[in-house]
Amino acid sequence: MSSHQVTQPKSARTRTLALVAAGVLAAAGITGLAVRGAAADPVLPPLTPAELLGKVAAAQVDGLSATFEQRSDLGLPALPSDLGDAGNDLSSALALLTGTHTVRVWLAEPDKAKVALVDGTTESSITRNGLDVWAWSSTKQEAVHSKIEAPTPKPSGIPVSPTTAIKDLLDKLSPTTDVATSGTGYVAGRAVYQLVLTPKDGDSLISQVRVSVDAERFVPLGLRVIADDGQDAVTVAATSIDYAVPAPSVFDFQPPAGVTVTEHKADASAPSASGKKTGTKPKTFGSGWATVAVMDMPTTDKPNGQAKVLLDSLPVVSGDWGKGRLFSTSLVNAVITDDGRVAVGSVVPERLYQALAAK
Amino acid sequence: MSAAEVAVPRRSRPVRAWFRLLGSELGLVFGRRRNRVGLGVLFGLVVLVGIALKVSAVRHPRSPGGDLISAVAGNGIFLGFAGLSVEIALFLPLAVSVLAGDAVAGEANQGTLRYLLIAPVARGRLLVIKAVSLAIGSLVGAAVVALSGLLTGAVLFNIGPLTTLSGTRLGVVEGLLRLLLAVAYLAAGLSALAMIGLFISTLTEQPIAATVATAMLSTLLWILDAVPQLDWLHPWLLVDRWMSFVDLLRDPVFTDRIVTGLWVDTAYAAVFLLLAWLRFRNKDVTS
CATH class of the missing domain: 2.50.20.10 (Lipoprotein localisation LolA/LolB/LppX)
Structure with missing residues (x-):
């Protein structure tokens, strides 16, 4: 075997390990910076x-x-x-x-x-x-x-x-x-x-x-x-x-x-x-963050197969306002009624039902 | 290496010795019949894609759809990009895995590694030579795919100004330049994968094992990258930004993802090259 196979002194090996560890850390750091870019919050003059x-x-x-x-x-x-x-x-x-x-x-x-x-x-x-x-x-x-x-x-x-x-x-x-x-x-x-x-x-x-x-x-x-x-x-x-x-x-x-x-x-x-005409202008109920819009389903749009599948997978809700399906997300709720109306708002579903009943 | 060459004092001719070693390594890599066949497969696949597109373009002229593949019908240069996008997920990583698996484990397996180590070449330098030749191999692989797309596109479709994804026109020269950049970008990513393969190759004396492990790893990364529930992990995956080479087809070129991608490639390459070195410098060569 060549001279390079000679066992190294212990300090050299530790140094190598430290070097490798530093390299790994540096590479990880580069990735982290490139991906996220985190830093401490800056100090800025306060503003109202x-x-x-x-x-x-x-x-x-x-x-x-x-x-x-x-x-x-x-x-x-x-x-x-x-x-x-x-x-x-x-x-x-x-x-x-x-x-x-x-x-x-x-x-x-x-x-x-x-x-x-x-x-x-x-x-x-x-x-x-x-x-x-x-x-x-x-x-x-x-x-x-x-x-x-x-x-x-x-x-x-x-x-x-x-x-x-x-x-x-x-x-x-x-x-x-x-x-x-x-x-x-x-x-x-x-x-x-x-x-x-x-x-x-x-x-x-x-x-x-x-x-x-x-x-x-x-x-x-x-x-x-x-x-x-x-x-x-x-x-x-x-x-x-x-x-x-x-x-x-x-x-x-x-x-x-x-x-x-x-x-x-x-x-x-x-x-x-472009091109999509909704049936009528939406009516709104409430104001500000709790505004609810009620409108008729666009009649020119035939819901295609997949849209229908999506719609049918939604839970059925009903009340004195009628019957429909509730589309619920963390930010927006919508009720699509069986008689072709849609109520949308960033509110709890009860508000939507109230708006639909107030028609 | 002949005795006369070895006798040359290393100190006086370090650069030449370097290139001689790299040359002999590249000669080995590109001289192997399986590697040549592999390049042929990379080339042929794009020709197949081109023929398939030509046939469908004749049957359905002006079919809608504007992804990379269907844009080929309008311009042959696009076939270079389309070829890259088709092969980057499986065939190019596979080809690189074959080279990387061979790099150390192949030599160990054939018993030629110990002769290499007897030559007055430091192990670190030997590993760097292997790494450089793998990077060149990655570049050649990507370039062959792009070239095949370009040639096939020129024969089957017309070569002319190119419509970018942004809906603007690029001249032929500019289009070719963008294709060249795409090849370089993907070569960087593939080289990083090759460094992983090089590390795995130092762990075993079975080249097939190293190749399979590397290829499976790359496939695993692609699968993880496609699972939307793991989107927090995606920025850390080596392959996540490989497809961003299509950002070169935007106008103005969108560099954000490509630059981040290059950093990720660099980080992976650095870590695994270091690991490979750590392993290789003290590796026992038993066969």
Whole structure:
């Protein structure tokens, strides 16, 4: 045997072991950092909720590109993403309610925005460039174009970004909600304030909503909805954010050759929900967190086989309001009655029955 | 190695000696008939996929569906990506497992390991040579799959500008560059798997056992990765972000998952290379 087989002194062996242990720890640390990115909470000057909300409302962001991760755990079974045929609206909507989803967001003031859902090997996106809005789906190989009619300063119906969505939410809260700031943290490597919203109505299924706000730019970076069982029902959090204005080419969507291009002519308010007409306008009961919406089942939609199977698997409930099936999640309850009405709300089922009886 | 080569003072020609050793190792790896047949299988599978897609494209022109596979009908470059996505789950890990199983256990089994150890080459360096040749093997495996897709795609479909998942167009050169990056990314992941295989290979003198163990481990990782109830575990699994190579087909390229994936690969490779070294430096060579 060669000289390398000579038994080493004990100290050398200990050193080797220490080296290996250090290597393993370092590698584990790298993985941990790459996967989670945990750190102690930052120390920030205290702000009252009003001050924080004010700064959020006044925040001026010329542009950003960010990645958000959305995670839902509504107590629903995780559905296979290919339930039904590809591009089935029902199954894709249901798939969004379970599991983890990654969303990329680009914003450039005043009128450019792009949101892309980048799960797995698919991508669907909505791009707004001035008055043009393009919706793209890689599974359907379809691009839908619509035009916004007038340059509205605050287009409300267009899903712009989680950031704007969180901001819109904050505006509507004060009468029904206890608002507080509580602690700090890090989101996407940036120090954040935590804004805590607690519904005043005890029948609400939501126990708390926590919003993380960038401590420097005052852009909401995260949202946690905690159900009354104490579990996180929905979390949205940035995993990376860059406040540089994105290149204009990002917002310049040109439908590629060979895909279906549809011109959408309706009121360009919601290109994502194109084509589906609900029967009547929903009636609402109650207010704030405990609002219940009652509407007629869309009659143009024939529920397909799988939807029917899903519906039939739900528990039957009945009362003086009639009879129906209860679809229950940790965040939302819905009653689908046998006479074709739907009552939905983030409330205990009793509130839904009251609303249905009040018809 | 001839006596004359061994006589060259090691200190003066370290780099050359290194490459000579690596060269002879690579010659062994690619000279083995089973490895060549394996490469042929990797190549042929993509050709089969291409033919199947061509047949279905002729029967159902413009069938809807926009996943990787059905996008091939529009562009041959896509067949390179589709081939990678088809083979990354089983065939590429299997091929890497075969190489890794052979690396140490194969030599021990044939009784050639002790001759290697008699040569004036430190065990650590020998292991590094094995690791580098496994990494090159991983790269060649992924490259053969991509090349096969590209050639088959060029013959059966047209090669032209590529539609990304984001609905934008990429020129041919840019498309080929993205394919190259995908090959490099997957080669990194496969190399990490190869390091696990190398470690297992130092534990046994039966190359088949090491190969089967590595291949089963990779399959197990894929299965664990597909169970939604274990989603807390997924970020820690080696294979979890391998499919993220399709993020190269987005515009702008989505690097978050790929970068994290490379870190995970690095961590796995580092840990198992260290373990392999710890085991190999004191391994008793009995056969």
